[in-house]
Amino acid sequence: MTEHQPLRIVIVDDEPLARSLVREYASSDPSLEVVADCANGFEAVKAVSELKPDLVLLDVQMPKLDGFEVLELLGREQAVVFITAYDQYALRAFEVHAVDYLLKPFSADRFQEAMDRARERRRAKSAAPMNVDEIVRDAKPKAGPAERVLIRDGANVHVLPVDKIDYVEAQDDYVAFKSEGKQYLKDQTLSAVEAALDPARFVRIHRSFILNIDRIAKVELYAKDSRIAILRDGTRLPVSRAGYTRLSQLL
Amino acid sequence: MHPILGRPARLLAYLGVWVPLGMLVAALLYLQGVFGWLEATIVALPLVLAYGFLCLSAWYVTGGSPVDRVGAWRNAVTAVIASFVSSAVWLMIARGWLAIVGGVRGWPAITPAFRLAAPTLFGFGFFLYLLAMAASYLAAAFAISQEAEKRGLELQVLAREAELRALRAQIDPHFLFNSLQSISALTTLDAAAARRMCLLLADFLRDTLALGSRERIALSEELALARRFLEVEQVRFGSRLQMTIDAQPGTEKEEVPPLVLQPLVENAVTHGIAHVLEGGVVRIATARQMTWLVLTVDNPCDGDRPAGRGTGLGLRNVRERLESEYGRDARLRTEEADGRFIARIDIPLGS
Numbered sequence: 001m002t003e004h005q006p007l008r009i010v011i012v013d014d015e016p017l018a019r020s021l022v023r024e025y026a027s028s029d030p031s032l033e034v035v036a037d038c039a040n041g042f043e044a045v046k047a048v049s050e051l052k053p054d055l056v057l058l059d060v061q062m063p064k065l066d067g068f069e070v071l072e073l074l075g076r077e078q079a080v081v082f083i084t085a086y087d088q089y090a091l092r093a094f095e096v097h098a099v100d101y102l103l104k105p106f107s108a109d110r111f112q113e114a115m116d117r118a119r120e121r122r123r124a125k126s127a128a129p130m131n132v133d134e135i136v137r138d139a140k141p142k143a144g145p146a147e148r149v150l151i152r153d154g155a156n157v158h159v160l161p162v163d164k165i166d167y168v169e170a171q172d173d174y175v176a177f178k179s180e181g182k183q184y185l186k187d188q189t190l191s192a193v194e195a196a197l198d199p200a201r202f203v204r205i206h207r208s209f210i211l212n213i214d215r216i217a218k219v220e221l222y223a224k225d226s227r228i229a230i231l232r233d234g235t236r237l238p239v240s241r242a243g244y245t246r247l248s249q250l251l
Numbered sequence: 252m253h254p255i256l257g258r259p260a261r262l263l264a265y266l267g268v269w270v271p272l273g274m275l276v277a278a279l280l281y282l283q284g285v286f287g288w289l290e291a292t293i294v295a296l297p298l299v300l301a302y303g304f305l306c307l308s309a310w311y312v313t314g315g316s317p318v319d320r321v322g323a324w325r326n327a328v329t330a331v332i333a334s335f336v337s338s339a340v341w342l343m344i345a346r347g348w349l350a351i352v353g354g355v356r357g358w359p360a361i362t363p364a365f366r367l368a369a370p371t372l373f374g375f376g377f378f379l380y381l382l383a384m385a386a387s388y389l390a391a392a393f394a395i396s397q398e399a400e401k402r403g404l405e406l407q408v409l410a411r412e413a414e415l416r417a418l419r420a421q422i423d424p425h426f427l428f429n430s431l432q433s434i435s436a437l438t439t440l441d442a443a444a445a446r447r448m449c450l451l452l453a454d455f456l457r458d459t460l461a462l463g464s465r466e467r468i469a470l471s472e473e474l475a476l477a478r479r480f481l482e483v484e485q486v487r488f489g490s491r492l493q494m495t496i497d498a499q500p501g502t503e504k505e506e507v508p509p510l511v512l513q514p515l516v517e518n519a520v521t522h523g524i525a526h527v528l529e530g531g532v533v534r535i536a537t538a539r540q541m542t543w544l545v546l547t548v549d550n551p552c553d554g555d556r557p558a559g560r561g562t563g564l565g566l567r568n569v570r571e572r573l574e575s576e577y578g579r580d581a582r583l584r585t586e587e588a589d590g591r592f593i594a595r596i597d598i599p600l601g602s
Contacts, residue, residue, distance in 0.1 A: 014525070015429075016489050021436035040528055063526045064553065085428035104432035148555070161555060 006030070007119060010051065011037040012044040012070065013059035013083065018104070022057055022083075025111040032115060041065025045073050046155040055099065055118045060084035065150070065157065071096055073152040079121055081114045145198035149177060151184040158184055162201070167237060168193050168210040203250055205229060205243035213250055253310050254390050266303055273299035276375055285367045290358070294368075298348055302341050302376060306383035309333070313384060317392035330384040338376030345372055411575050422459055423517060426483075427452075433487050448486050455479040462509040470537060470544070471503035477516045477535055484520050491530025492520065502537040505544050507598060508576045514565035515548040515594045523550035523592055544598045552592040569596070 009032060011022045019037045026032045036047040041062055048056060058080045060067035068089075071080055082093045085104040093101045099121050100114040149165065151158040166178045170190040177184040186193075194204050205211045215231045219239060222228045227239040229247075239247065255261045277295035280286050286294060312333045318326050346365055353361040430452050437445035458476050462468050474496055481494045512535070519533045531551035538545045566585065573581040573596065581598045 014491075015433070015487050017433045017436040017440075017487060020440055021432070024436070024439060061525060063528045064555075085425040085432065104428050105435045159555060 006033040007055055007115065007122070008033050008035045008051070008053045009055045009057060010035060010044065010047050010053045011057045012041070012062070012067070013037075013057075014039050014062045015059070018059065018083070022111070025108050028108065029112065029115065031119075041067075041070040041073075042157050044070050045152060045157050048074055048078065049155040054079060054122055055115075056080045057102075058082055060086065060089050064159065068092065068096065069150055071098075073150055073157060079118055079125075081118065145201075146196045149184075149186070149193075149196075151177065151186045153184070160184060162197060163212075163214070165202075165212050166215050166231065166233070166235070167212060168202075170208040200250070203243070203246050205237060205239045205247055207240065209237050209243075211237060211247075213247070216251075219244070219247065253307065254394070255310075256307055265307075266300060269300055269303035270296070272303075272379070273297075276372070279371050279375075280368055283367060283371060285364050290356075293352060293356075294345075294349060298341070298345050298372075301344060302379065305337055305341060306380055308337070309380065309383035309387045310390075313387040313391065317395060318388050326388075330381055333384065334377045334380035337380045338373050341376045342369060342373055345369075422456070423521075425521075426517070429487055430483055437486075444486070448483070451479060451483050451486070455483055459510065459513075465509055467506040468509045469503060470498070470505045470507050470546075473507055473509065473512050474498055474503070474535065474537070476510075477512055480513065480516055481520070481533060484524075488520075488524060488530060491527075492524050493530070493532045495532060495534045497534065497536040499536075499538045502539055502544060505598075505600065507544070507546075508572060511569060511572055511596065512546055512548065514569050515596070518565045518594070519548050519550035519592070523552045526553040527551045539600065540597075542600050544600050546596040546598070547593060549591055549593045551590055552587065554587075554590045566594070573598070 009026065011019050011026075011034060013019045013022070016039075019039075023034055023037065026034050035051045035053055038044040038047050041064060044056065044058070045065075047053075056070075056074070056078060058067040058070060060082055061084060062070075065073070067080075067082055067084070071078065074080075076096055079099050081100045081102060082089065082098050083102045083104060083106075087103055090101050099118045102110065102114055146162060148162060149160045151160060160177060160179055164179045166180075168190065169176045169178065171185070173187065174185045175188050175190050175193050177186065190204075190208065190210060194202070194210055197210065201214070202210050202212055211229060211231075215233075217230050217232045219227050219229050222238075225241050227244050229237045229239050231237070255265050273296035274292070276299050277288075277291040280291040280295060281288055285291070312329065313326075345368070349361055349365050349368075352358070353364075358364070430448070434445050434448050434452075437448060455476070458472075458479060462472055462476060478494070478496060481492065485492050485494075516533065516535065524530050524533065534547075534549040536547045536549070566583065570583050573583060577599065581596070583594065583596050585592065585594045587593075
């Protein structure tokens with residue numbers, strides 16, 4: 001990517017007027033190219049997956065998926081500028097390494113400033129790619145346990161309420177969320193999942209398994225120091241000694 | 252001010268208490284054999300009533316204040332001295348009175364009779380003056396505690412008023428910023444619409460301020476405000492936000508506290524419509540049900556989202572508002588069912 005190429009942007013806002021305003025500001029700058037505008041987070045994930053824009057202008061308050069959740073699904077290396085009327089999100093935007101943060105209502109000059117920063121970021125990035133792991137590690141977990149898990153499946157997004165999760169299994173570089181007979185893969189570590197879920201409802205029973213304690217039917221001794229958890233649907237999962245200790249503390 | 256002297260009714264009741272005391276002294280003198288029944292009464296009753304007046308001075312001796320812990324000893328000494336002095340003064344008056352009555356009725360041996368009666372009179376006077384001092388201290392303490400209670404109540408009322416003012420001032424700033432953003436977008440897209448939006452917003456703000464400064468407003472005014480608010484938000488949300496306002500005939504004239512519905516309507520948009528992809532209808536309805544005025548705001552909501560997220564402040568404000576206006580007679584209930592959130596206010600009719 002060079003500086004002469006236009007900055008390809010995707011506009012995401014659930015309010016039509018807000019989208020037209022950004023479009024209007026962008027149209028006055030020939031080095032900007034609006035490749036899509038999206039009315040919600042699902043459309044945004046789809047558009048960004050397909051179009052690979054340089055920058056996403058992302059409203060924070062949106063139905064179903066808010067701006068921060070969209071960014072989580074896109075991966076934090078995606079350059080975004082957050083747009084919102086609420087200044088209390090500024091700190092969080094900074095934590096997730098947003099390029100900039102625009103407070104509604106904003107002027108054309110302020111918008112241009114944000115675009116300049118995005119170009120700056122693109123130049124720096126092509127020179128030295130950012131370390132994604134580091135960014136992900138930097139991002140602090142949100143306050144309180146997760147209420148739902150967001151899973152991106154190509155251009156589609158699944159929103160999985162945590163009480164629908166039966167158990168989570170580590171699979172190579174992914175974790176698999178098992179829910180109602182289906183399986184959803186997410187690019188995450190099992191430890192990160194464990195940290196995000198409510199420790200009063202989910203317990204790490206094994207190196208490779210986190211179990212929703214509501215799903216347990218019984219725990220049986222399998223061999224010396226080795227047990228098996230039998231779920232209500234008949235699924236059998238291994239329970240390690242440390243896992244059994246944790247489980248007994250909860251039950 | 253003196254708690255008894257200044258009020259004739261109290262003074263009369265107070266002196267009424269002294270009449271039996273006068274009879275008591277008369278009886279004592281009679282039993283002592285100093286006087287016959289009639290003489291004893293003629294001597295004692297006016298004297299005791301006069302002493303009743305004298306005892307009113309106890310209030311001034313105590314300085315109209317209750318006993319303070321530090322000066323309790325000094326208070327006791329003061330009481331004893333004051334009782335001694337007043338009783339002595341009274342004894343002199345008694346001597347004079349005896350001379351007058353005795354002179355008029357031609358009693359013999361006035362001085363020996365006085366000598367006989369003096370210890371009884373002095374003891375009585377001393378004891379009663381002490382009682383009067385104690386009563387003064389008590390009355391002062393009682394007055395102070397009442398004053399404190401009154402001040403407490405006044406403070407409560409003030410706090411409540413401040414709270415109300417704060418609530419009234421609670422126009423969500425994000426609503427303003429978002430509206431300004433819409434206007435900013437409309438200025439180039441559709442100048443006439445931008446102007447309409449400015450006027451709508453101005454009307455809404457003006458109404459909010461004007462209505463908020465009143466104690467009670469007609470329900471029709473509250474509904475008009477809700478309609479304005481929703482019209483402003485419609486500019487922002489476009490076709491995602493629709494509304495119906497269904498007021499049962501007759502209910503519009505009922506009086507309600509200003510802006511009691513408004514937080515519910517705001518919640519319906521910011522926590523309801525704004526979280527539903529396809530949007531929907533905000534339904535406001537009013538009805539009479541027996542002795543209640545029932546107001547409901549019903550809106551679509553995102554069933555997947557944890558219930559009550561973020562709606563707490565507005566609901567709590569409305570609840571506190573209703574409680575401060577109606578005590579336990581009004582209530583706010585909410586329920587979530589089939590993807591709709593329903594908030595319902597019950598207010599007693601005609602209050």
